[in-house]
Amino acid sequence: MSGLVSGLQQDHLSELIRGQDLPLPALDPSHVELILELIQLAYEGIKADYPGAVFAGDEKHLNSLMVDRLNHLVGDDPVASLLVRAVSRGTETKNYDASRFEMRPDIQISLTSRQHLFPLIVECKLIDISKGKTVDRYCKDGLARFTTGDYAWTNREAMLLAYVRDGASTTSHLQPFLAASMALSPPEYAVVSLPQKCAASLPDAVRSDHGRYFSYVHGAQNGKLPGDIAVWHLWVS
Template sequence: MSELVTGLQQDHLSELVRGQELPLPALDPAHIAFILELLQRAYEGIKADHPEAVSGGEEKDINALMVHRLNHLVGDDPLASLMVRAVSRGTETMNFNASCIEKRPDIQISLTGWQHLFPLIVECKLIDRPKRKTADMYCRDGLARFIRGDYAWTNREAMMLAYVRDGASIAHHLHPFLASAMAKSPPDYSVVTLPQKCFPALPDAAKSIHGRSFFYVHETQSGNTPGNIAIWHLWVHS
């Protein structure tokens, strides 16, 4: 039975990565900045139009509103439509070794001029310390998925989006948490560089870099390492 599973896993992987050299090339920082700004615009729009959902709804409710608004923005903005093909929520994908073929990242952004099978992944989390939704949960249930190869294992970058309800910020909450993680031996969350503010136009955005704890197992690149991953953090505030 195990041989059959292994064979099926290789089948899934070989079809997904057919003809691709991994990890894929890095996205242009200008494109990253534009997408982060698009996410910020979408959030500000739904906060204005649906304040109760933003201030009190569940993460899945905000994600659904975000995806709808992002697709409308892409359709209405000629520049956005040149860069983004479509935005989806909960679309099934597989992890790095196809041991799970039903992973569902929160938001996937399919880019024009880019293989649609390898979208930009955005993992979303609520930050609300009174409800125990903290930087620890943000990293344990979000960031860790990129490090162990659940999400974005073909890519060199991914995004994390925090819906902040308690006044927390990257500088005062995520940065100290990851600094403590980095001081451990070996570092928790494979921290290579701590979050650094990346785009002045965005109130609360930063980039951190992390190692990845897996190897490629598909036949053409078996044993190769994926290298580090850049995580672009955007914290938006209710």
């Protein structure tokens, strides 16, 4: 039975990455920053229109509102629509070796420059220290999905969106946490570079770089390393 399962996993990978050389080419940083700006704008609109959801709603409700607002923004913006095809929530995917099915990233942004099978992944987490929504969980349940090959394993970049409710920032919380992780041997979360400010127009957007703990397992890609992944963090409050 294990041989059959392994064969089926290979079939799924073969069909998914048909004709692709992995990892895919990196996105232009200016395009990533434009998407960050769209997400910030979407959040600000939702905060104005639905303050109850922003201050008390859980992640799934916030994510649903964000996806709908982002699709409206893209549809209304001729420049954004040149870059983004559509935004979706919870679309089923698989990890790098197809050993895990029915995985559902929080937000997937389908880009006009890529097949819709390879979206930009946005994982979303609440930051509310008093209620146990800590930066440790942000990394353990969010960042780690990118270093271990659960999400964005075909890509060179991914995003983490934090809904902050307690005044925390990337400078006060994420930076020291990842610095401590980087000092471990081996570095936890495979930290290659600590968060650096990006998208200067945004209140709290940074980029960190991370190694990845897996290699590709199928066909011509077998044994190939995916290389580092750039993770763009946007913290909104």
